Amino acid sequence: MTTAPTAPTPPAATTTGAVGTARSRVEGVEKVTGSARYASELPFTDLAHGWMVLSTVARGRVHAIDTESALAMPGVLTVVHHGNAPRVNTDYVGQLGPADPTLGVFQSDRIPHVGWPVALVVAETSEQAREAAEALDVTYETQPHDTAFHADRPGTYTPENAEVSKGDVEAELAASAVVVDARYTTPEQHHSAMEPHAATARWDAGRLELVDSNQGSMWVADELAKLFSLDLSAVRVRSEHVGGAFGSKGVRPHHVAAVMAATELQRPVRVALTRRQVFAITGYRSPTAQRVRLGAEPDGRLRAFEHVAQCSTSTVREFIENSALYGRVLYEADAHRTVNTVTRLDIPTPTFLRAPGEAPGSFAVESALDELAERLGIDPIALRVRNEPDVGPVSGLPFAGRNLLACYEEGARRFGWAGRDPRPRTRREGRWLLGTGVAACAFPSGVAPSTASVTAEADGTYTVRITAADVGTGARTALTQIAADELGTTPERVRVRIADSDFGPAWVSGGSMGTRSWGWAVIAASRELRERVALLTDIPAEGVTARVNTADLVASLAQKERYSYGAQFAEAAVDVTTGEVRVRRLLGVFDAGRIVNPLTTRSQLVGGMTWGISMALHEEAVRDQETGGHVGADFAGYHFAANADVPVIEADWLGEVDPDDPIGIKGVGEIGIVGTAAAIANAVWHATGVRHRDLPIRPDRVL
Numbered sequence: 001m002t003t004a005p006t007a008p009t010p011p012a013a014t015t016t017g018a019v020g021t022a023r024s025r026v027e028g029v030e031k032v033t034g035s036a037r038y039a040s041e042l043p044f045t046d047l048a049h050g051w052m053v054l055s056t057v058a059r060g061r062v063h064a065i066d067t068e069s070a071l072a073m074p075g076v077l078t079v080v081h082h083g084n085a086p087r088v089n090t091d092y093v094g095q096l097g098p099a100d101p102t103l104g105v106f107q108s109d110r111i112p113h114v115g116w117p118v119a120l121v122v123a124e125t126s127e128q129a130r131e132a133a134e135a136l137d138v139t140y141e142t143q144p145h146d147t148a149f150h151a152d153r154p155g156t157y158t159p160e161n162a163e164v165s166k167g168d169v170e171a172e173l174a175a176s177a178v179v180v181d182a183r184y185t186t187p188e189q190h191h192s193a194m195e196p197h198a199a200t201a202r203w204d205a206g207r208l209e210l211v212d213s214n215q216g217s218m219w220v221a222d223e224l225a226k227l228f229s230l231d232l233s234a235v236r237v238r239s240e241h242v243g244g245a246f247g248s249k250g251v252r253p254h255h256v257a258a259v260m261a262a263t264e265l266q267r268p269v270r271v272a273l274t275r276r277q278v279f280a281i282t283g284y285r286s287p288t289a290q291r292v293r294l295g296a297e298p299d300g301r302l303r304a305f306e307h308v309a310q311c312s313t314s315t316v317r318e319f320i321e322n323s324a325l326y327g328r329v330l331y332e333a334d335a336h337r338t339v340n341t342v343t344r345l346d347i348p349t350p351t352f353l354r355a356p357g358e359a360p361g362s363f364a365v366e367s368a369l370d371e372l373a374e375r376l377g378i379d380p381i382a383l384r385v386r387n388e389p390d391v392g393p394v395s396g397l398p399f400a401g402r403n404l405l406a407c408y409e410e411g412a413r414r415f416g417w418a419g420r421d422p423r424p425r426t427r428r429e430g431r432w433l434l435g436t437g438v439a440a441c442a443f444p445s446g447v448a449p450s451t452a453s454v455t456a457e458a459d460g461t462y463t464v465r466i467t468a469a470d471v472g473t474g475a476r477t478a479l480t481q482i483a484a485d486e487l488g489t490t491p492e493r494v495r496v497r498i499a500d501s502d503f504g505p506a507w508v509s510g511g512s513m514g515t516r517s518w519g520w521a522v523i524a525a526s527r528e529l530r531e532r533v534a535l536l537t538d539i540p541a542e543g544v545t546a547r548v549n550t551a552d553l554v555a556s557l558a559q560k561e562r563y564s565y566g567a568q569f570a571e572a573a574v575d576v577t578t579g580e581v582r583v584r585r586l587l588g589v590f591d592a593g594r595i596v597n598p599l600t601t602r603s604q605l606v607g608g609m610t611w612g613i614s615m616a617l618h619e620e621a622v623r624d625q626e627t628g629g630h631v632g633a634d635f636a637g638y639h640f641a642a643n644a645d646v647p648v649i650e651a652d653w654l655g656e657v658d659p660d661d662p663i664g665i666k667g668v669g670e671i672g673i674v675g676t677a678a679a680i681a682n683a684v685w686h687a688t689g690v691r692h693r694d695l696p697i698r699p700d701r702v703l
């Protein structure tokens with residue numbers, strides 16, 4: 001049943017106050033005791049194990065795959081490859097857009113990059129599959145490859161709709177008293193979820209079932225149905241627990257390979273990726289090369305704002321890291337020009353990685369503003385306040401709740417910003433030079449249609465069903481709290497079942513839109529249930545269920561600039577004799593609307609900010625141009641912040657709710673990482689007087 005669009009709805013008649021109360025995860029005990037089973041741990045009768053074989057060359061063709069000796073090895077059941085794999089359809093539109101041709105696994109002999117799947121070896125045990133996969137004799141015809149990304153590479157182009165502008169940037173720059181023209185780079189970065197990708201596929205009574213680790217079971221079910229030309233009702237995907245995702249857990253080649261093998265063998269087939277394979281085939285954040293030009297009046301008012309951001313993608317699919325979106329909503333200027341450009345290389349296809357676009361984009365823009373503040377002799381916060389827009393700087397749309405100025409104010413007060421000596425290299429403590437830096441941050445607060453059903457059970461409890469995903473964020477707990485409040489009961493009487501595509505279409509855990517999108521569906525279904533239950537004298541044995549899809553509600557939402565905002569503050573200490581940078585303090589004050597669960601919200605924000613430390617100082621995937629593959633594609637070679645790198649991080653929020661927003665929840669999934677790296681880089685400048693425009697700020701770059 002679908003509810004008609006309504007005006008902003010008043011709060012439910014009674015609320016229990018569950019929303020806004022810190023609660024530990026409803027599945028927390030299961031997780032810490034190890035009884036929560038992850039995708040690769042669930043038992044299946046007659047389970048077979050698949051091992052992916054990935055291309056070792058960066059461009060060319062598979063010349064031959066000699067399967068004979070592999071098939072003769074102990075336990076080996078089959079080898080699936082382009083010579084025997086079933087055809088799949090990659091001409092469709094999925095929940096997140098047109099099909100990804102990367103999912104055309106084993107469809108031809110073409111090798112577009114290192115790590116391209118060339119075979120799946122299936123055996124009775126994982127060890128046997130691995131042994132045979134490593135012994136599989138694959139020969140290649142190689143062609144010259146090109147994997148080197150750098151600024152302004154020949155062949156770089158501007159995709160459709162990737163440029164937005166107003167006014168005449170060149171004229172405004174020429175008329176500006178001060179111009180900053182600076183180039184920034186960020187490296188290839190990886191998701192590094194604790195739980196590597198894994199999926200088990202099987203046929204059960206004519207239905208394809210997948211037990212998976214993903215960010216959206218309906219997303220995966222829908223794509224698999226389309227790939228294999230099945231009716232959606234013939235596919236069921238579940239993903240009960242997920243150990244991190246960050247954008248990488250969509251539909252991936254191992255899903256397709258697992259389904260192919262399960263179909264051929266007619267038994268369950270599990271494909272679990274190794275850490276190296278995760279680096280190779282599950283996506284990553286493109287490196288970026290960005291140029292920011294700012295032109296300002298002596299008082300700091302911006303006349304010109306220009307941001308050109310270049311990323312790279314594969315020859316298989318155009319995936320754009322939209323770094324230049326960032327300034328379109330944040331800063332007013334007479335002339336605005338923001339452009340995303342892309343270079344196609346013989347590399348794997350990048351994908352969404354936490355705050356796609358905003359994370360690298362904010363590094364460039366928030367660093368450039370700090371450079372401008374320095375040049376103008378204006379406080380960096382005052383400069384930002386001076387360029388705060390009244391409406392969308394390019395769109396002209398009204399803002400739906402924008403409390404960024406209050407974030408600066410509250411952040412500055414708590415951080416002790418007042419009285420800061422703006423001159424660099426003025427604070428020293430033993431061998432450490434100390435500095436402080438600030439940056440703004442923003443991330444869209446979107447909402448997408450979802451379906452929720454809520455059942456009033458005869459025993460007085462309630463069951464919520466929604467194809468949400470809890471990738472470790474606490475989504476299950478947040479939805480429990482939301483439902484409890486709307487139903488006028490306590491969270492203990494609500495069970496929330498998620499991550500089963502049989503529960504109907506729903507948004508994915510992504511784009512900072514999960515809790516907002518699912519929460520709205522749970523609110524709407526709970527309200528409808530209350531109305532129905534109010535007319536009954538008692539609940540029948542089978543319960544009473546209300547099911548709502550929010551498509552019409554979402555469509556009725558007024559068009560506005562809807563964003564979460566924040567101000568990030570960092571204190572850095574730099575040892576100029578060793579090049580070591582230590583972050584001493586981080587503070588983020590966010591405008592993120594209604595906070596459902598302060599405990600898990602703080603964890604989300606602190607997690608994002610911790611990743612910001614990592615982005616500023618550690619993370620960098622290096623490609624060997626000779627082989628086209630990664631150097632050190634593991635947690636020894638790919639550095640990220642460890643406990644010892646992370647100081648006490650403070651994350652807090654204003655808690656203001658836009659009265660015009662029917663949901664009030666804005667989203668905190670992505671914003672924690674936005675702006676953090678710039679705040680740290682700005683603090684390093686303040687400490688040392690040296691600008692770091694290339695991430696990460698490694699010791700050798702400091703020296």
Ligand code: MOS
Nearest residue numbers: 246247354510511
């Ligand atoms: Mo997020 S990068 O949409 O998982």
